[in-house]
Amino acid sequence: MPELGVMTCDSADLPVPAHIAIIMDGNGRWAEERGQNRLFGHKAGADSVREVVETARSLGVRHLTLYTFSTENWGRPQGEVSGLMSLLQNYLRSELKAMLKNDIRLCCLGEVQQLPAEVRAVLEKSMAETARCGAMVLNLALSYGGRNELVRAAQALARECEQGHLHWADIGEKMLAGYLYSAGQPDPDLLIRTGGERRLSNFLLWQLSYAELYFTETKWPDFRRQHLLEAIAAYNQRQRRFGKTGGQMRQHTTGQS
Numbered sequence: 001m002p003e004l005g006v007m008t009c010d011s012a013d014l015p016v017p018a019h020i021a022i023i024m025d026g027n028g029r030w031a032e033e034r035g036q037n038r039l040f041g042h043k044a045g046a047d048s049v050r051e052v053v054e055t056a057r058s059l060g061v062r063h064l065t066l067y068t069f070s071t072e073n074w075g076r077p078q079g080e081v082s083g084l085m086s087l088l089q090n091y092l093r094s095e096l097k098a099m100l101k102n103d104i105r106l107c108c109l110g111e112v113q114q115l116p117a118e119v120r121a122v123l124e125k126s127m128a129e130t131a132r133c134g135a136m137v138l139n140l141a142l143s144y145g146g147r148n149e150l151v152r153a154a155q156a157l158a159r160e161c162e163q164g165h166l167h168w169a170d171i172g173e174k175m176l177a178g179y180l181y182s183a184g185q186p187d188p189d190l191l192i193r194t195g196g197e198r199r200l201s202n203f204l205l206w207q208l209s210y211a212e213l214y215f216t217e218t219k220w221p222d223f224r225r226q227h228l229l230e231a232i233a234a235y236n237q238r239q240r241r242f243g244k245t246g247g248q249m250r251q252h253t254t255g256q257s
Contacts, residue, residue, distance in 0.1 A: 026195025
């Protein structure tokens with residue numbers, strides 16, 4: 001990853017979402033279309049991760065969250081799971097120097113304790129060494145499930161109530177959000193899903209409540225800089241109303257100008 005400067009969305013000078021989340025789908029199908037095993041597609045997808053991270057950083061995106069490995073993915077064939085863990089370990093080792101140079105902080109969303117010990121050690125080392133970086137946060141959702149995240153938060157709040165530290169009536173949206181893996185980070189503005197599917201797949205169920213959704217037929221190994229720019233351009237064509245009318249939003253915008 002080269003050293004990067006911050007710029008707007010190429011010559012179009014488009015505003016850039018503060019937080020982009022991506023479901024990186026289609027690696028296995030991409031490989032099968034080429035007569036290769038699924039791991040071949042995951043390896044190719046690692047190159048897309050590198051380019052998308054570089055592009056997001058250069059555009060000034062503040063938070064980038066990648067759905068890397070779900071809780072459901074543990075049910076895949078053991079050979080594929082082992083291969084994915086090996087790819088993750090190699091990626092973390094190879095990209096640490098670049099993350100430090102480009103001021104990217106690495107964070108993890110999910111049940112880190114379920115990862116193999118050797119992968120967890122490399123992950124924790126990378127997170128510790130990049131902890132002071134501040135230009136962009138790169139979240140890897142690992143052993144992550146949205147429903148499990150909400151159950152975990154509810155259990156933590158219940159314990160606080162049971163121990164007398166909290167009253168149930170004091171629990172609101174802001175408090176619950178503080179018990180999620182993403183506590184302290186803004187919700188995604190834009191969700192991108194590659195590979196042609198149109199579902200959330202148990203990803204950031206709370207945080208994506210008001211995100212703009214962008215689906216593309218492009219499979220993840222083919223998703224590169226230009227595709228990310230196209231998604232951001234589409235995002236900028238939408239009006240985010242958050243329950244208000246279009247007229248109210250136009251009036252609000254005019255009042256700010």
